[in-house]
Amino acid sequence: MEALFVATGVVALAEMGDKTQLLSLVLAARFRKPWPIIAGILVSTVLNHALAGAVGNWVTHAVGPDILRWLLGASFIAMALWMLVPDKLDAEDVPKSTHFGVFGTTIVAFFLAEMGDKTQIATVMLAARYVNDYVWVVFGTTLGMMLANVPVVWLGERIVRRVPIRLVHTISAVIFLLLGAAALIGLG
Numbered sequence: 001m002e003a004l005f006v007a008t009g010v011v012a013l014a015e016m017g018d019k020t021q022l023l024s025l026v027l028a029a030r031f032r033k034p035w036p037i038i039a040g041i042l043v044s045t046v047l048n049h050a051l052a053g054a055v056g057n058w059v060t061h062a063v064g065p066d067i068l069r070w071l072l073g074a075s076f077i078a079m080a081l082w083m084l085v086p087d088k089l090d091a092e093d094v095p096k097s098t099h100f101g102v103f104g105t106t107i108v109a110f111f112l113a114e115m116g117d118k119t120q121i122a123t124v125m126l127a128a129r130y131v132n133d134y135v136w137v138v139f140g141t142t143l144g145m146m147l148a149n150v151p152v153v154w155l156g157e158r159i160v161r162r163v164p165i166r167l168v169h170t171i172s173a174v175i176f177l178l179l180g181a182a183a184l185i186g187l188g
Contacts, residue, residue, distance in 0.1 A: 003133035007126050007140025008147070010179075011119050013172035014083060015148035020113050024149040025156060027109070031102045034153045038146075040106025041153070045145045046138070048114045049123045053138045056127025068128065069183055075125050076180030082118060083173035119145060122176075129183065 015021050027037045060068060100108060114120050123141045130137050 001136070003126070003130035003136040004140040004143075006179075007123075007130075007137045008144045010126065010172065010175055011122055011141040011144030012147045013144075013175065014079075014118050014122055015145055016172070018118055018148075020110060020117060020119070020145070021148055021152055023109060023113050024152045027102075027106055028153045028156055031105075033102045036101070036103040037106050037153050038150055040103045041110050041149050042142070042146060044107045044110035044114065045142045048111050048120060049138045049141045049145075052120045052123035053127035053134050053141075056124040056129075056137075057131055057134050059124070060128045060131040069186060072125060072129055073180045073184030075121075076176050076183060079118065079122060079125065080173040080176035080180060083176060084170070129179070 024037070024041065027040075028034060031037060059071070063071065119141065123137065126141065127134055127137045
């Protein structure tokens with residue numbers, strides 16, 4: 001259960017102000033159909049994070065425990081620093097009209113935007129950290145993504161303006177820093 005709670009919390013915090021959260025806002029404003037957007041985000045996130053979790057699981061088995069400890073520690077600390085860099089949505093990330101419909105457009109746009117994103121990298125690292133809890137990690141990271149993105153789809157800019165993104169990113173960076181330190185000193 002620790003894997004579920006850590007994965008949910010870390011990803012929900014990391015997603016605040018993230019590129020994919022901004023994409024959720026753009027999709028909601030462009031299409032004004034929340035249910036297919038939310039369903040598309042869910043499907044895309046499950047697919048993306050299942051693959052990311054599989055990579056994290058593979059890394060765990062491909063390297064020895066000492067190397068893994070150093071990789072995880074350094075990765076979590078790097079993620080802490082990355083959290084302090086604000087994201088922006090590039091023009092090529094914004095979906096155009098498509099024959100895939102709102103649901104299909106959301107799946108494709110969200111999946112591509114999530115590639116190499118903070119939350120995808122966090123999923124890889126969490127799956128490597130909690131190697132025996134792969135399903136809980138993927139479930140937790142997906143839940144974290146939904147907790148951060150569904151309110152944006154429904155409430156749009158009103159919620160984004162009221163959340164102190166800088167504070168959320170700082171809290172998230174501290175959590176990643178603590179996870180990195182714990183990995184380096186061999187806790188957990």
